[in-house]
Amino acid sequence: MAEQQAAIAISPDGKTIATIAAARLTLHAGDGRTPARQYVPPRNGAAKRYGSVCWAPDASLVACGAADGSVTVWDVRKGVIRTTLPGSDPVKTVRFAADGAALWVATTTPDGAPRRTVRRLALDGTTNDVDADARGVSTLAPHPSSGDACAVASSRVRLVKGTERRTLPGAHATFVRCLAWTKDGRRVASSADAREILVHDCVSNSSETLRCAAPLLSLACFVRNDVVVCAAVLADGRVQLAGSEPDSTRTAVAVRHVAGDALVVARGDPPKCSREALKIEGDRVAGLVPKVAPAPAPEKPSKKKTKAPPVLGFASLSGDPLLEEARQQHAAKRQRLEASESGDASLGDRLAEMDALARRHEAGLRADAAARDAADSSRWGGPAAEGDAASLAKVLDQAARCGDDRLMDTVLRRTEPDVVEATLSRLPAASALPLLNNLAERLERRPRDAPRLVPWIQATLRHHAAHLANHPGARDALARLQHVVAERVHLLPKLLALQGKFDLLLRRAAAARAAPAGGPAVEAVPRRTVAADPSDDEMADDDDEEEEEEDSSSSSSSSGSGDGGESSSGSDSDDSD
Structure with a gap:
């Protein structure tokens, strides 16, 4: 040992x-x-x-x-x-x-x-x-x-x-x-x-x-x-x-x-x-030690009885009403064929036989199309989503408990809403907190995966809210999620304000290029109005200073013109006297 x-x-x-x-x-x-x-x-x-x-x-x-x-x-x-x-x-x-x-x-x-x-x-x-x-x-x-x-x-x-x-x-x-x-x-x-x-x-x-x-x-x-x-x-x-x-x-x-x-x-x-x-x-x-390939197991003689070929595509199931109906149709067909071979069948019987064959062929085509539609719907989260959710819930439970990221990725690739809801509803409550911690870590590490991860987070909180509310470790996981979301939301107004400033600059530059030489400058109108953050809006401060200078100059000119008007009126009055 x-x-x-x-x-x-x-x-x-x-x-x-x-x-x-x-x-x-x-x-x-x-x-x-x-x-x-x-x-x-x-x-x-x-x-x-x-x-x-x-x-x-x-x-x-x-x-x-x-x-x-x-x-x-x-x-x-x-x-x-x-x-x-x-x-x-x-x-x-x-x-x-x-x-x-x-x-x-x-x-x-x-x-x-x-x-x-x-x-x-x-x-x-x-x-x-x-x-x-x-x-x-x-x-x-x-x-x-x-x-x-x-x-x-x-x-x-x-x-x-x-x-x-x-x-x-x-x-x-x-x-x-x-x-x-x-x-x-x-x-x-x-x-x-x-x-x-x-x-x-x-x-x-x-x-x-x-x-x-x-x-x-x-x-x-x-x-x-x-x-x-x-x-x-x-x-x-x-x-x-x-x-x-x-x-x-x-x-x-x-x-x-x-x-x-x-x-x-x-x-x-x-x-x-x-x-x-x-x-x-x-x-x-x-x-x-040399690796020896295992010898193939000797083939055992089959003890199963040879089954008769299926009748009209149906499996050999005893007591199946569809099988009984197929057998009856097969017997009737055989009787009609024997009658036609002997020359006893009339033209109407032969036409009826051909019409019945055409109807059965058309029904078979419709059944095949319905089977294909069912397969496609189950693949994309249709009626078979319940079966997928049962297996996904088991895989998700194992991945959350063991911390297996590769196994977790295979589950999180599914983004169909009905599959996500059905999977989380079947997930054991004990795996809700480990799953939430894993999702928060993924969202913090790769924010661009938010469209794929957010539906799983929402469904986890919706289906396991009672368990998380009574769990002592849920506070840290929820605080981590709150921090990640708050950081993203806090940066959004600043990004929009910055984009609006760039739009304004580009618009003014385009208007300046389009104005004739020596002519009056054309005031550019921004394409969108964005409420900027006054704490970092340096451009707004510069615009305010320019407006104050223009107001002061206009006020001084107006006051000067007012004084001149008064003196002229006085001279006129003197002349009149």
Whole structure:
């Protein structure tokens, strides 16, 4: 049984690799064709930072230990969180017990020192703290066949089962980093920062030492031909069987023994990894396992009875009134044909037969046209929109819960109003808030997608208003949407005012070019009137200053003319006197 790095875990069957990065779990399929699947906790768990990952024995669950002390158990087949087990100390190592019903967890203090106790967490929430090693537990490995037994390591390796403690022979100079059991549960291998691997025999109470070319990153221990073999990934990435030369052509970050002479290694750094299967020849790693195409399954003799050909295009369904009617028509036709062949049918019977055939042909054409119309209407959101909405609601629910943007894009491409309404009406209320957060993030990131996203946002608020009103996290999502919409609406008047100014300038320039040389300037009339913002309207200020100057000059001229008029009138009066 292999022991991998904390950030990488290979499934028990060797077909899938689990990697963690921050609060994201990624599963990489070994076939190279299936895309990677990502599992992200809800928004309120985005602050988690995973530090360790492991697989359940049946490969249906994956457990991730976080720095806040909690352990998240994912159901990777359904894509949902099975349970979250609380804790207070940062999780260093988490491993499933052999029965898959509990987890063994090694923790550290906030400054990184290993704790002396380990926790056994049942999936039903029961917690049991076990005092394992006074020196502190650096890593652990549950027994492969006993659900309540575990090997813990500091600089030594101890077996823990209930209240029993047993120290195995042999010790390292520093804390153990890698720990792995053989599948029979008799031997456990350990490795620290040095190049040595200690294989502890729990039955004979003895140990043997194996040498490697460099310190280890990952370790697998198994029995081959009655000999204990340790496969290791060295610090420089090479794969080596302890005691032999390392394979310099293969690099990896984790290793697991699957069966017989087959090893599975993970290549690449998290969160991107790929899988390779290696074969063992003699005492060394010989290279890749050749990929053999699966042999085609032999064809089984068909036991089904040969069905009679359909009558007049109808399926062979017993008791169908349409089938009975078709049979009657077929029998009547056959009788008329036999009569015509014998010369007994009259001309009227033959004309009636031809007329009936023409009517049936026309009815068939009308039925085909109706079927095509129904198919087109279902494609564009017609009567079949209800069926589309049922499947879209399931896909949307999964995408909202897992945070899968690619899956979300496939749903948001549909913009037909009836499809959107029917889909949101079938969406579970628990997915409304994650969907609203995703839509707000998309609208903030790409405002030009507003015509496509706004109908989904409106339908979400309309169908799930009661749930959102009582949800404590809805306030942040609605505030984010309010901020995005307010920013767009606030900029709209300024953009319209700026466009109006440019229209005015262009109009004046066109009028100036059209005016004759030396003639009076033509006042340009703007094409539209826009209420500009007085805070940034510099042109309006300039126009006001020009108008004030014109008013002052006109007023002074008028006053001068008034004084002249008075003096002339006075002179006239004098002359008259």
